[in-house]
Amino acid sequence: xxxxxxxxxxxxxxxxxxxxxxxxxxxxxxxxxxxxxxxxxxxxxxxxxxxxxxxxxxxxxxxxxxxxxxxxxxxxxxxxxxxxxxxxxxxxxxxxxxxxxxxxxxxxxxxxxxxxxxxxxxxxxxxxxxxxxx
Amino acid sequence: xxxxxxxxxxxxxxxxxxxxxxxxxxxxxxxxxxxxxxxxxxxxxxxxxxxxxxxxxxxxxxxxxxxxxxxxxxxxxxxxxxxxxxxxxxxxxxxxxxxxxxxxxxxxxxxxxxxxxxxxxxxxxxxxxxxxxx
DNA sequence: TAAACTGATACCATATTAGTATCAGTTTGT
DNA sequence: ACAAACTGATACTAATATGGTATCAGTTTA
Numbered sequence: 001x002x003x004x005x006x007x008x009x010x011x012x013x014x015x016x017x018x019x020x021x022x023x024x025x026x027x028x029x030x031x032x033x034x035x036x037x038x039x040x041x042x043x044x045x046x047x048x049x050x051x052x053x054x055x056x057x058x059x060x061x062x063x064x065x066x067x068x069x070x071x072x073x074x075x076x077x078x079x080x081x082x083x084x085x086x087x088x089x090x091x092x093x094x095x096x097x098x099x100x101x102x103x104x105x106x107x108x109x110x111x112x113x114x115x116x117x118x119x120x121x122x123x124x125x126x127x128x129x130x131x132x133x134x
Numbered sequence: 135x136x137x138x139x140x141x142x143x144x145x146x147x148x149x150x151x152x153x154x155x156x157x158x159x160x161x162x163x164x165x166x167x168x169x170x171x172x173x174x175x176x177x178x179x180x181x182x183x184x185x186x187x188x189x190x191x192x193x194x195x196x197x198x199x200x201x202x203x204x205x206x207x208x209x210x211x212x213x214x215x216x217x218x219x220x221x222x223x224x225x226x227x228x229x230x231x232x233x234x235x236x237x238x239x240x241x242x243x244x245x246x247x248x249x250x251x252x253x254x255x256x257x258x259x260x261x262x263x264x265x266x267x268x
Numbered sequence: 269t270a271a272a273c274t275g276a277t278a279c280c281a282t283a284t285t286a287g288t289a290t291c292a293g294t295t296t297g298t
Numbered sequence: 299a300c301a302a303a304c305t306g307a308t309a310c311t312a313a314t315a316t317g318g319t320a321t322c323a324g325t326t327t328a
Binding site: 174193194 | 286295296
């Protein structure tokens, strides 16, 4: 069971790298090298973050990406939602038969509670809080 | 992101079914029909539970399975561990580079805390508590 | 005007999950 | 005795998700 996949992991690293970088704009090539992340894969990830308005993109030579939002406003939960969908721990059981009998209701309450705890924890974690330049 | 997969889901249903059953021994065929779970798949799952000493098995005609432990001692966490391995939300990041710098430490603390919360919640959920015959 | 970049998108490899099939052995009703 | 109804063990297949690659088109700038 995994909470954070590669996309989210790499996205975090890249965002923190950008937040810590002196230059405004950082290219995929640079991040790929420094963070040792496959270039094409990282590019795909950053393109998604751009579409989601987390990053600004600059085309052409010397182009690259920069943060569109300050790092303390980018939450781990946001990234997980973007790359792994909403937190939904138990869709398999409740997707079709929604609370068909009491046992599922009890379970559902527990799961809902758990989801709440997880969400609020992940909300409390900003990319800025993970940077050494705090 | 899923907390409970099919194996665990079906295992729960079967265990609750056995706990609620009047007869001591219940066959896979019966449970497969009543719970609408593919027979061979369910069988594989119950064989695992037998190996793990959660169930007793009875061979031959009129054979089947019964609980080896009372339902209130079978915890959701146990089943998840059996079928999905230990709860380890973030192996991908920490497997190789264990806390290489501060950012991972902060993240690791949060994740560790979360894992604790999840574990204790799942521990508090017994199969008996999910049965209507409480 | 070519090098260095992003946009978009299609593709491939691998791992995990879900489900199927089957042969061997055990027990029991008739 | 023996076949039906069951489990033990294990191999196999299908579907889906994840991780990663490739490429053509367009943009910017030295």
